[in-house]
């Protein structure tokens with residue numbers, strides 16, 4: 623499938639997202655603050671705007687509650703994104719059970735994402751990382767499942783931000799650190815979530 627056309631409006635959204643990440647990088651010097659959270663959230667908003675402008679060109683089959691793409695371990699996640707997921711999880715009554723599922727996934731690789739709720743929806747949707755945001759399907763949703771016989775024929779456009787966005791996310795993670803070494807966490811969801819929990823436990827001992 624050809625890359626969808628990128629309108630000036632979509633380019634502007636991505637540019638604004640980059641500006642928000644630049645601000646987050648500057649603010650990370652002073653640690654986690656409300657201002658940092660605000661600009662990082664603004665980055666998500668700009669990226670979502672970009673996706674909303676670009677994705678319709680390939681008529682995606684994606685819809686709420688569709689989760690065949692959540693049956694694998696997403697990779698390429700920055701430490702700061704893992705931190706925001708962990709932050710959402712921390713106050714939930716099911717946090718212990720979710721963390722235990724992440725540990726089990728480390729041994730099995732694959733299987734449903736531990737962050738899917740009982741309805742099969744992403745329970746951290748607002749803070750889902752770039753590899754989850756960027757993934758779409760232009761073929762039937764069933765084909766997205768890794769065990770579907772047509773999986774190899776699935777067409778999954780990736781609305782990935784540019785390399786410079788990825789570099790900034792890594793630089794923000796490094797600078798923010800938070801005593802957890804956010805800059806050197808594993809970059810897969812399962813390994814990253816287990817590692818961040820272990821590091822948090824060490825800081826509270």
Ligand code: SF4
Pocket residue numbers: 683684685688689690691692757758759762763766767
């Ligand atoms: S990528 Fe596939 S499984 Fe995921 S939401 Fe889209 S159609 Fe559904």
Ligand code: SF4
Pocket residue numbers: 691692693696735736737738743744745746747750751754
């Ligand atoms: S974080 Fe959410 S969107 Fe990403 S794989 Fe898990 S359930 Fe799916």
